[in-house]
Amino acid sequence: MIITTISELRNYLKAQRAKNKTVGLVPTMGFLHEGHLSLIRCANAENDVVVVSDFVNPTQFGPNEDYETYPRDIERDAKLAVAAGGDVVFYPSVTEMYPEGSATFVEVEGNITRVLCGASRPTHFKGVTTVVNMLFNIVKPDKAYFGQKDAQQAAVLMKMVRDTHQNIELVVCPIVREEDGLAMSSRNTYLNDEERKQATILNQALAEGEKAFLAGETAVEKLVSIIADKIKEMPLAEIDYVDIYDFPSLTEIKKIERQALAAVAVKFGKTRLIDNRILREE
Numbered sequence: 001m002i003i004t005t006i007s008e009l010r011n012y013l014k015a016q017r018a019k020n021k022t023v024g025l026v027p028t029m030g031f032l033h034e035g036h037l038s039l040i041r042c043a044n045a046e047n048d049v050v051v052v053s054d055f056v057n058p059t060q061f062g063p064n065e066d067y068e069t070y071p072r073d074i075e076r077d078a079k080l081a082v083a084a085g086g087d088v089v090f091y092p093s094v095t096e097m098y099p100e101g102s103a104t105f106v107e108v109e110g111n112i113t114r115v116l117c118g119a120s121r122p123t124h125f126k127g128v129t130t131v132v133n134m135l136f137n138i139v140k141p142d143k144a145y146f147g148q149k150d151a152q153q154a155a156v157l158m159k160m161v162r163d164t165h166q167n168i169e170l171v172v173c174p175i176v177r178e179e180d181g182l183a184m185s186s187r188n189t190y191l192n193d194e195e196r197k198q199a200t201i202l203n204q205a206l207a208e209g210e211k212a213f214l215a216g217e218t219a220v221e222k223l224v225s226i227i228a229d230k231i232k233e234m235p236l237a238e239i240d241y242v243d244i245y246d247f248p249s250l251t252e253i254k255k256i257e258r259q260a261l262a263a264v265a266v267k268f269g270k271t272r273l274i275d276n277r278i279l280r281e282e
């Protein structure tokens with residue numbers, strides 16, 4: 001079932017809650033792939049009712065980014081979401097979410113939103129926290145599901161939930177990869193054949209970093225250069241960042257002592273891809 005208005009969704013959820021049903025939310029920007037479907041399946045296993053939001057959120061795109069061209073296909077999404085265990089696909093218009101005069105944003109301040117993707121996308125996380133906060137207010141889920149692929153986003157949202165005392169459990173699900181290791185992303189569709197082939201280096205480079213860490217290397221500088229050197233083997237790879245931070249605080253570290261996030265953002269042609277590994281002792 002597709003619902004496009006906040007009031008209709010609220011009425012539906014009110015009726016569900018009256019029957020003591022628990023509610024899981026899977027926020028997405030649509031063009032669903034296996035990664036999203038794994039979140040929906042997980043939400044379905046842990047909740048009575050699953051709401052999948054499908055909204056390309058304009059406020060999280062920078063002025064020269066791909067908001068206009070971001071792939072969209074609601075009919076296909078609705079079929080996939082329902083087959084994976086979604087009960088409702090919430091597909092609001094931009095004016096439903098941001099009515100005229102809308103001027104309120106939710107922002108997590110500090111390094112957590114300034115490092116990694118925050119450095120090259122300075123307004124991105126403010127858009128994400130604003131829209132996710134809206135979705136939390138509309139749906140009031142018991143649990144909400146996010147992919148580890150966007151690990152910084154997950155860390156920022158965990159902080160938002162904690163700082164604003166929201167009674168919602170965030171569940172972070174593992175990265176889903178193509179057979180050759182490329183992390184699934186709606187943006188993979190932008191890659192041409194050669195870029196697609198070379199993009200597999202991201203997972204390979206992170207695997208090398210992880211292998212060195214598990215063999216005893218804990219110096220961040222060394223691990224970063226192992227990962228970056230591997231990525232540079234591909235001529236089309238243009239590195240935005242390769243870095244390692246404590247996870248989930250995203251504070252700077254010189255040595256990995258607890259658990260850390262090794263994260264990369266690399267452009268292949270016009271397409272910027274991200275990938276990561278959580279490094280922790282096994």
Ligand code: PAF
Nearest residue numbers: 027028029057128131150
């Ligand atoms: O991860 C995404 O697809 C988006 O950032 C999210 C969480 C749906 C907010 O628009």
